[in-house]
Amino acid sequence: MRRLVIDTNVFISAVVFPNSVPRQAVDEAIEHDTVLLSESTMHELTGVLSRSKFDRYIRVEQRALFLAQLAGVAEFVSVIQLVRECRDPKDDKFLEVAANGRADVIISGDEDLLAMNPWRGVEILTPSDYLRTHE
Numbered sequence: 001m002r003r004l005v006i007d008t009n010v011f012i013s014a015v016v017f018p019n020s021v022p023r024q025a026v027d028e029a030i031e032h033d034t035v036l037l038s039e040s041t042m043h044e045l046t047g048v049l050s051r052s053k054f055d056r057y058i059r060v061e062q063r064a065l066f067l068a069q070l071a072g073v074a075e076f077v078s079v080i081q082l083v084r085e086c087r088d089p090k091d092d093k094f095l096e097v098a099a100n101g102r103a104d105v106i107i108s109g110d111e112d113l114l115a116m117n118p119w120r121g122v123e124i125l126t127p128s129d130y131l132r133t134h135e
Helices: 008-016 021-032 039-049 060-073 089-100 127-132
Strands: 003-006 034-037 105-107 123-125
Touching (some): 008 039, 034 060, 034 089, 039 060, 123 127
Parallel strands (some): 003 105
């Protein structure tokens, strides 16, 4: 089992588009690997999923159920070692989870993170690249 950090953009795509590659990657990660979260990454995901702009794609109750299920299977990491290395400082929180949680992989669609691959020995993969590692 690998230890994974999943960027908020991948989770959002997975929730909004149930037949998407990001959804397949999230399902694969939950089933076969260990998903790592921090208070900060969970807070961001919860905040983004609560936005009314997603109402036309998925009901609030379904989003809440996804968050509850995710919280039930993920490993929460305490962030002790801070990271300030990404060109987009808002993405440092994912690097922090990776560093503090001893992650093997970060799954992201964010170019600021993907440009750092590999980072401190951690692979940074798109959802489709992650899925290819499970074939």
